[in-house]
Amino acid sequence: MVTIHKSACPLDCPDLCGLDVTVENGRVTKVEGDHRSPITNGFICGKVRKIADHLYCDERVMAPRIRVGAKGGGQWRDVSWDEALGVITDKLARIKATSGGEAILPYHYGGSNGWLTEGGLAGRFFRRLGASTLKQTFCAAATMAAVRGMYGVMPGVALEDYAHAQLIVLWGVNPSATSIHLVPIIEKAREAGAKLVVVDPRRTPLARRADLHLAVQPGGDLPVALAIANALFTRGLADQGFLESQAAEVDEFAARAARWSIADAAAAAQLPAADIETFIELYASSSPAVIRVGWGLERNRNGGSAAAAIMALPAVAGKFGVRGGGYTMSNGDVKWTLAQETGIGEPAAKTRAINMSDLPGALRLTDPRVEALFVYNCNPAVTAPDQRGVLAELAREDLFVVVHDQVMTDTANLADIVLPATAFLEHRELRRGYGAMRLYDSPAVVAPPGDARSNTAVFGELLRRFDLVRPGDAMTDDELVASTLAASEHGAKLRAELDANGVALPPLGDRPIPFVDAFPGTPDAKVHLVPVALDREAAPTGGLYAYQSDPGTAEYPLALISPALATQITSTFGQLRSAPAHLELHPDDAASRGIGDGDAVRIFNAQGEIRCDVKLSRDVRPGVCSLPKGLWRKHTANQLTSNALIPAHFADLGGQAAFNDARVQVERA
Numbered sequence: 157m158v159t160i161h162k163s164a165c166p167l168d169c170p171d172l173c174g175l176d177v178t179v180e181n182g183r184v185t186k187v188e189g190d191h192r193s194p195i196t197n198g199f200i201c202g203k204v205r206k207i208a209d210h211l212y213c214d215e216r217v218m219a220p221r222i223r224v225g226a227k228g229g230g231q232w233r234d235v236s237w238d239e240a241l242g243v244i245t246d247k248l249a250r251i252k253a254t255s256g257g258e259a260i261l262p263y264h265y266g267g268s269n270g271w272l273t274e275g276g277l278a279g280r281f282f283r284r285l286g287a288s289t290l291k292q293t294f295c296a297a298a299t300m301a302a303v304r305g306m307y308g309v310m311p312g313v314a315l316e317d318y319a320h321a322q323l324i325v326l327w328g329v330n331p332s333a334t335s336i337h338l339v340p341i342i343e344k345a346r347e348a349g350a351k352l353v354v355v356d357p358r359r360t361p362l363a364r365r366a367d368l369h370l371a372v373q374p375g376g377d378l379p380v381a382l383a384i385a386n387a388l389f390t391r392g393l394a395d396q397g398f399l400e401s402q403a404a405e406v407d408e409f410a411a412r413a414a415r416w417s418i419a420d421a422a423a424a425a426q427l428p429a430a431d432i433e434t435f436i437e438l439y440a441s442s443s444p445a446v447i448r449v450g451w452g453l454e455r456n457r458n459g460g461s462a463a464a465a466i467m468a469l470p471a472v473a474g475k476f477g478v479r480g481g482g483y484t485m486s487n488g489d490v491k492w493t494l495a496q497e498t499g500i501g502e503p504a505a506k507t508r509a510i511n512m513s514d515l516p517g518a519l520r521l522t523d524p525r526v527e528a529l530f531v532y533n534c535n536p537a538v539t540a541p542d543q544r545g546v547l548a549e550l551a552r553e554d555l556f557v558v559v560h561d562q563v564m565t566d567t568a569n570l571a572d573i574v575l576p577a578t579a580f581l582e583h584r585e586l587r588r589g590y591g592a593m594r595l596y597d598s599p600a601v602v603a604p605p606g607d608a609r610s611n612t613a614v615f616g617e618l619l620r621r622f623d624l625v626r627p628g629d630a631m632t633d634d635e636l637v638a639s640t641l642a643a644s645e646h647g648a649k650l651r652a653e654l655d656a657n658g659v660a661l662p663p664l665g666d667r668p669i670p671f672v673d674a675f676p677g678t679p680d681a682k683v684h685l686v687p688v689a690l691d692r693e694a695a696p697t698g699g700l701y702a703y704q705s706d707p708g709t710a711e712y713p714l715a716l717i718s719p720a721l722a723t724q725i726t727s728t729f730g731q732l733r734s735a736p737a738h739l740e741l742h743p744d745d746a747a748s749r750g751i752g753d754g755d756a757v758r759i760f761n762a763q764g765e766i767r768c769d770v771k772l773s774r775d776v777r778p779g780v781c782s783l784p785k786g787l788w789r790k791h792t793a794n795q796l797t798s799n800a801l802i803p804a805h806f807a808d809l810g811g812q813a814a815f816n817d818a819r820v821q822v823e824r825a
């Protein structure tokens with residue numbers, strides 16, 4: 157029997173595609189884009205088109221399993237859910253009784269999940285247990301701190317409205333890999349005469365076709381943005397009327413930007429000064445002009461300040477107030493008046509907060525020592541900084557590790573207990589977009605394979621076993637959706653739209669124009685160019701907009717970055733990749749080291765080394781080398797990824813991991 161079902165993609169991707177899923181005899185056989193959103197417009201990426209490969213792969217965990225023998229030894233005994241949850245309950249209860257709840261650390265991220273399974277009952281369980289809390293800082297921590305501090309909760313330019321722009325700036329973002337539906341919109345705008353500028357250390361597919369490509373040195377975005385702002389102020393190109401009525405701390409921002417001349421910024425970012433001048437000319441003279449602020453620019457010591465300086469530009473130049481003008485950072489900042497907290501009805505925990513980007517440090521804490529790590533929607537063995545430290549700590553015999561995942565990840569291989577998780581087509585999911593401004597409610601379309609259970613089912617059962625359920629708690633996916641919508645002032649409208657075709661638009665509509673339909677969610681409804689809280693947070697490194705120089709040394713001169721690929725945006729689906737990873741190296745950097753295309757190399761610094769083959773490419777600028785994001789251990793010759801080489805420091809805002817601050821040397825192995 158063949159049936160076709162509506163669903164939506166909850167992967168970490170701004171496009172939030174609606175899906176048509178074909179099911180034959182209880183198995184997913186085809187997934188295509190649907191037409192409920194003009195962004196999806198009937199097509200989707202290859203990752204999700206081939207989701208059946210993931211659902212039915214050999215690595216899929218089919219039953220709870222308990223390790224037998226040494227950690228990481230690969231020996232398991234399949235057990236019932238009752239036995240697995242019994243062991244977990246006994247262990248966590250004993251730890252809580254003897255060492256306190258903070259000796260338990262939940263470790264989680266987005267995974268390939270939506271709203272219900274990202275947080276939901278897991279959040280409630282660990283809060284009521286009194287466990288340590290986790291600060292999620294792998295991605296968007298610095299940019300979100302910046303945008304929230306400056307604009308509060310305010311949506312940016314809708315992706316559809318890029319078609320109206322006369323100038324599109326892609327800053328630290330590669331839509332060809334991470335937001336494929338933006339590409340045809342950009343092309344449409346260009347056909348209508350729009351110019352395209354790309355700021356990226358890599359020659360991305362759109363950079364190749366751009367009118368201007370600023371191949372900025374990683375971490376050099378901040379001085380470039382400040383020099384542009386300074387030029388706008390000093391050349392009479394700032395929109396004084398807008399700034400006076402809509403912005404705060406204008407003089408202070410202008411003073412901080414004045415520290416940067418074009419020449420100094422060009423030197424710091426290793427760019428031709430003439431290219432920055434061209435940018436200023438284009439930006440000042442174009443309207444509507446939109447800046448797509450990406451996540452590549454935040455993964456360094458200056459990341460928060462860089463994001464803030466870039467998002468100040470539309471205010472300084474007066475680019476808001478027209479369709480297609482302004483910036484886009486996260487369009488999750490739409491006033492849905494839905495909040496995950498509302499659905500769960502749980503106040504924030506007061507227990508110690510642990511930065512997920514320092515997992516080894518967390519596991520070495522002593523007051524109290526972390527005795528249990530519960531990992532879900534996450535694969536820290538390959539995604540967390542200080543990979544060698546992470547692997548050493550996970551291998552500790554005295555650390556009880558539980559992993560709830562769909563497949564046997566590198567982290568699951570080091571666990572004591574692995575629990576089989578459902579994938580998004582196997583449970584109900586509520587997903588709010590952070591690019592496309594939409595909300596989807598998608599039912600399960602197939603039954604889970606084997607004994608797989610959703611996060612809601614697992615943590616609901618743990619809440620019951622710990623006697624932590626309170627009267628009126630929503631305990632199932634259906635109850636969570638109902639209570640989330642019921643808590644919203646727009647709940648009835650959203651419910652009616654979701655009931656009609658599974659998708660709802662924000663109360664403001666899906667294409668609000670910033671400063672026309674939507675205004676800053678700050679207390680005075682103004683954009684704050686030097687928010688006090690951000691300035692205070694960045695004080696240890698000199699305050700907001702203070703530039704920290706490049707960490708490269710004579711010993712380790714090359715910047716190692718880890719960008720997303722079209723096939724690999726995160727570590728999700730890593731089990732399906734069989735090809736080994738290559739280091740991309742510029743031919744000039746290879747020649748000076750006697751390295752040829754295809755040579756085996758070691759990439760190293762004081763933190764360790766990675767061994768893999770090299771691919772010569774002019775797509776990385778000289779002085780920068782690139783190893784993809786999302787690799788698993790099997791993809792390099794010595795089982796380590798770029799996360800083994802990144803430094804211990806964070807970005808200046810948000811506790812953001814500084815993935816792109818790794819400075820390395822490369823030599824033939």
Ligand code: SF4
Pocket residue numbers: 165166167168169170171172173200201202203204336337
């Ligand atoms: S393009 Fe993005 S939202 Fe669409 S199917 Fe692929 S990962 Fe999902």
